[in-house]
Amino acid sequence: MTMRIERIPGGKANLLYLPESFSNRTEAVPRRILIRIGAWRSEVEVRIHNELPDHAIGLSSEMKLPFELPDRLPYEAALHGRELHIGPVIAFLAFTNKNEMTPAALAEYQSCFGSGLNRGGLVYICAADGIHRSDKTIEGCFYDSSAKEENAPWKYGVFPYPDVVYRTAEVTTPQYDELIAEFGHHMFNTRLWNRWELWQYLSPYPPFREHLLYTEPLRHMRNLDDMLALYGSVYVKPADRRKAGPFFKVDPSNGGYRFIDSSAMETCFDSKQEASEFLHGLLSSEEYIVQQAVPATGHANRCMDFRVLMQKDGSKHWSCSGMIARIGGAAGIAAGLNRSRIALTGQQALRTGFSLNERDIFLKEQEMTDLCISACKILDRCAGHYAELGIDLIVDENVKVWLAEIGDLRSHKWPLSSINDRQTVFKVAATPFEYARALAGFG
Amino acid sequence: MEPQYRIIVDLQDQNGLTIHPDTAKRKNIPALKKWFLRFGIQALEIIVKTSARIHENEVKLSAGIIESLRIPLSGRYEMRAAGNEIVFGPYIGILAASKKSGLEQIVQPLANYLYDYAHIGGAVTAFSLEGTDPARHTIDGYVYNPDTKQWDQGVFSYPAAVFKIIYVDKRWRNHFQTVFGGRMFNSYVFNKWEMYRWLSQAPGLERHLPDTILCRTPAQLESFLELHRQIYVKPLNGSMGAGIFQVTKTEDHLKIDEHQDGVPRETVLSNVLDLAEFFKIRLKGKKYIAQQALDLISCEGKKIDFRIVMVKNQAGVWNDMCLVAKYGQRGSIVTNILAGATAEVGEWTLEKRLGLSSEEVFRWRKEMSRIALEAAQCIEKFGVHCGNLGIDIAVDTRGRIWIIEINNLNPSPLFALDIGDRPLFYRIKLMNMLYAKRLAGFPEEL
Numbered sequence: 013m014t015m016r017i018e019r020i021p022g023g024k025a026n027l028l029y030l031p032e033s034f035s036n037r038t039e040a041v042p043r044r045i046l047i048r049i050g051a052w053r054s055e056v057e058v059r060i061h062n063e064l065p066d067h068a069i070g071l072s073s074e075m076k077l078p079f080e081l082p083d084r085l086p087y088e089a090a091l092h093g094r095e096l097h098i099g100p101v102i103a104f105l106a107f108t109n110k111n112e113m114t115p116a117a118l119a120e121y122q123s124c125f126g127s128g129l130n131r132g133g134l135v136y137i138c139a140a141d142g143i144h145r146s147d148k149t150i151e152g153c154f155y156d157s158s159a160k161e162e163n164a165p166w167k168y169g170v171f172p173y174p175d176v177v178y179r180t181a182e183v184t185t186p187q188y189d190e191l192i193a194e195f196g197h198h199m200f201n202t203r204l205w206n207r208w209e210l211w212q213y214l215s216p217y218p219p220f221r222e223h224l225l226y227t228e229p230l231r232h233m234r235n236l237d238d239m240l241a242l243y244g245s246v247y248v249k250p251a252d253r254r255k256a257g258p259f260f261k262v263d264p265s266n267g268g269y270r271f272i273d274s275s276a277m278e279t280c281f282d283s284k285q286e287a288s289e290f291l292h293g294l295l296s297s298e299e300y301i302v303q304q305a306v307p308a309t310g311h312a313n314r315c316m317d318f319r320v321l322m323q324k325d326g327s328k329h330w331s332c333s334g335m336i337a338r339i340g341g342a343a344g345i346a347a348g349l350n351r352s353r354i355a356l357t358g359q360q361a362l363r364t365g366f367s368l369n370e371r372d373i374f375l376k377e378q379e380m381t382d383l384c385i386s387a388c389k390i391l392d393r394c395a396g397h398y399a400e401l402g403i404d405l406i407v408d409e410n411v412k413v414w415l416a417e418i419g420d421l422r423s424h425k426w427p428l429s430s431i432n433d434r435q436t437v438f439k440v441a442a443t444p445f446e447y448a449r450a451l452a453g454f455g
Numbered sequence: 456m457e458p459q460y461r462i463i464v465d466l467q468d469q470n471g472l473t474i475h476p477d478t479a480k481r482k483n484i485p486a487l488k489k490w491f492l493r494f495g496i497q498a499l500e501i502i503v504k505t506s507a508r509i510h511e512n513e514v515k516l517s518a519g520i521i522e523s524l525r526i527p528l529s530g531r532y533e534m535r536a537a538g539n540e541i542v543f544g545p546y547i548g549i550l551a552a553s554k555k556s557g558l559e560q561i562v563q564p565l566a567n568y569l570y571d572y573a574h575i576g577g578a579v580t581a582f583s584l585e586g587t588d589p590a591r592h593t594i595d596g597y598v599y600n601p602d603t604k605q606w607d608q609g610v611f612s613y614p615a616a617v618f619k620i621i622y623v624d625k626r627w628r629n630h631f632q633t634v635f636g637g638r639m640f641n642s643y644v645f646n647k648w649e650m651y652r653w654l655s656q657a658p659g660l661e662r663h664l665p666d667t668i669l670c671r672t673p674a675q676l677e678s679f680l681e682l683h684r685q686i687y688v689k690p691l692n693g694s695m696g697a698g699i700f701q702v703t704k705t706e707d708h709l710k711i712d713e714h715q716d717g718v719p720r721e722t723v724l725s726n727v728l729d730l731a732e733f734f735k736i737r738l739k740g741k742k743y744i745a746q747q748a749l750d751l752i753s754c755e756g757k758k759i760d761f762r763i764v765m766v767k768n769q770a771g772v773w774n775d776m777c778l779v780a781k782y783g784q785r786g787s788i789v790t791n792i793l794a795g796a797t798a799e800v801g802e803w804t805l806e807k808r809l810g811l812s813s814e815e816v817f818r819w820r821k822e823m824s825r826i827a828l829e830a831a832q833c834i835e836k837f838g839v840h841c842g843n844l845g846i847d848i849a850v851d852t853r854g855r856i857w858i859i860e861i862n863n864l865n866p867s868p869l870f871a872l873d874i875g876d877r878p879l880f881y882r883i884k885l886m887n888m889l890y891a892k893r894l895a896g897f898p899e900e901l
Contacts, residue, residue: 123814219456327772370877371570378571386456434813
């Protein structure tokens with residue numbers, strides 16, 4: 013039920029007032045209850061207040077909360093036994109440092125806050141260094157949609173530790189460990205994997221294995237040769253997805269090796285010795301994997317892959333929020349690696365790239381979505397707590413689906429803009445907050 | 456991606472189920488435990504054995520068990536251990552016709568519910584009331600064969616869950632409730648007055664309902680016309696725009712507008728007694744409601760309203776599948792596609808006709824979806840188990856959102872085709888089956 017919070021003048025410092033209608037809804041109103049706001053709890057005395065509107069909760073004006081609770085926002089209230097949970101309180105951890113929270117940076121989030129968060133509760137955006145463990149508060153800004161002042165909808169405050177943390181920002185290891193210790197399963201988008209870990213997580217599942225690009229750690233030239241002998245053509249990629257190291261598609265070439273990088277530049281090595289020296293240089297700075305390459309079927313002679321936007325919604329289940337085909341270069345390197353800025357909807361791509369009829373488009377989309385949902389569920393079980401993942405799929409010339417990469421959703425905006433799908437942009441922005449509400453107990 | 460198993464007939468063993476040891480381990484089916492095998496509403500005691508000699512995707516089942524439980528061998532079954540039962544399924548029935556002859560005519564197109572059989576699995580039967588034997592708990596109907604993609608005729612045991620797409624009378628409702636309980640959806644088809652009475656109980660929905668009365672006397676009709684000046688009269692159980700009249704009260708007469716076979720017709724009467732008599736004749740003495748007429752948004756004289764297709768998924772969660780705008784014929788009082796209306800993606804209509812920005816479209820869309828969801832939940836609170844609903848929503852010229860009507864007798868997913876989205880049409884049908892799969896004991900797990 014959505015309620016407003018009103019301050020009632022006078023009274024003791026630990027008094028909470030409930031409207032008369034409240035007593036009609038419960039058999040017996042507890043005289044002392046635990047009030048819970050985010051992670052904060054306090055025991056208070058309860059009084060029924062005749063003049064309090066039905067959809068209001070009164071707090072004594074003498075009650076001092078150790079944080080700010082904006083009373084212009086509507087909240088939901090749920091009584092579980094003797095605990096009155098007011099919320100949800102959701103911290104959107106979108107920045108690493110407070111000084112990154114400039115008006116321009118906040119404006120980037122305005123549409124997502126403005127479009128989907130009017131269902132009550134306190135949602136604030138914050139930075140990792142604004143978390144104060146000592147008094148369990150977080151500095152941040154909430155979005156005030158009723159703000160009259162032009163361009164000033166963000167209101168700074170010090171807020172309670174939340175019910176749920178929705179993380180998109182990079183944090184240091186100590187900060188991460190503290191967040192986990194404090195919020196446990198109530199923080200989502202926990203640490204991601206590297207490419208070798210991803211293979212280890214997914215490959216033990218038999219129905220899955222046939223859709224995975226066979227992967228091995230790349231430690232020696234021998235690994236590369238073995239994989240080339242098996243698959244004819246391979247990818248050499250940094251194990252850590254976040255590292256900016258170069259990646260390549262490698263083919264045998266006239267008894268030597270041809271390395272094609274993400275900008276389609278070719279480097280050919282005539283001998284194993286030369287290639288080995290090149291690899292040694294790569295491996296000296298970071299870890300790499302070698303991965304089976306499959307020919308991604310193209311669109312107008314350009315290779316193409318699919319980015320599937322997977323999110324958990326208010327039902328706490330995974331679903332596909334969108335599917336975008338990204339068109340890469342002509343050199344045969346995967347589209348996701350080559351940032352050509354052309355995109356199609358998943359359906360358009362299946363229709364034009366594979367000449368599928370409408371029924372087969374439906375079936376292929378289902379197959380791709382089911383594969384992604386299964387992958388997300390496995391990662392939830394064995395890797396962490398996630399609510400939004402971007403999955404890169406390749407559909408080969410036999411229309412077989414391959415799972416190439418799984419990462420976060422950060423790079424979804426340009427392809428959606430490219431296909432002019434603003435509604436999906438808003439949906440993708442709003443859906444994690446639906447999940448956060450459900451996780452907070454206000455589904 | 457749950458594994459599915461083919462059943463191999465075991466002619467040697469009696470009462471035995473043989474599975475691969477890895478399957479036993481993965482599915483937590485220890486051979487030592489006492490087990491029943493459940494298929495549909497029946498269960499039989501079995502002895503579980505493991506053997507590495509059979510394929511991981513196969514199970515061997517004694518011929519006697521297959522015969523007793525009438526398990527179609529063409530299916531690829533999922534297997535779940537629950538308590539002391541191993542459930543084979545899903546086993547879903549589609550109650551699709553009253554008569555066997557009617558079923559015969561419509562059974563082939565029902566295959567479009569099963570295009571993604573790989574995702575559904577199990578056995579799906581289509582049956583009629585006439586082919587149902589309530590004493591023996593058998594159905595004389597058809598089972599879908601995923602290999603041939605055809606329906607095979609036969610006599611089958613009762614399924615675990617039923618998706619009902621026809622009207623059934625109280626006697627049958629009682630029988631199905633006794634046997635299936637909450638595992639049959641679209642169990643009861645409610646009428647317009649019931650819908651109004653239920654939704655008007657929900658505090659958040661009342662303001663989205665046009666004022667409505669059940670007309671019993673001419674005096675009621677008169678005072679309602681006095682209040683609203685323009686009203687719609689609709690039969691309690693009508694659908695597809697049939698039998699809908701618009702009544703306008705002017706200074707000296709009552710004007711009735713209707714559409715018959717796409718042709719507008721106007722009747723002028725002088726008093727409310729004649730009006731009541733008119734409806735008595737035209738609606739063949741059946742009960743009807745009167746509903747406040749709304750000043751709907753329109754385009755070039757074409758009234759616009761919207762259809763939201765709501766479908767439950769395998770997790771049992773309502774999904775808002777699409778918003779379709781319906782443009783009635785110019786001057787027409789109804790917006791039914793069969794009555795000549797045209798369709799458009801609802802979001803485009805919101806943008807064009809209401810002049811909304813894309814962000815505003817998103818907010819409006821979410822609000823319409825929220826209202827539709829609340830309405831669906833409200834109806835279920837009043838004891839109707841729904842799995843798919845067609846919710847007609849309207850927006851008036853002042854920007855208010857209204858719930859016009861809700862259809863739960865197998866609402867048509869054809870709206871998806873009207874906006875040129877055939878994959879969506881198939882997806883809606885798939886979702887129906889996945890909800891049935893959930894009810895049959897195979898819910899989607901988190």
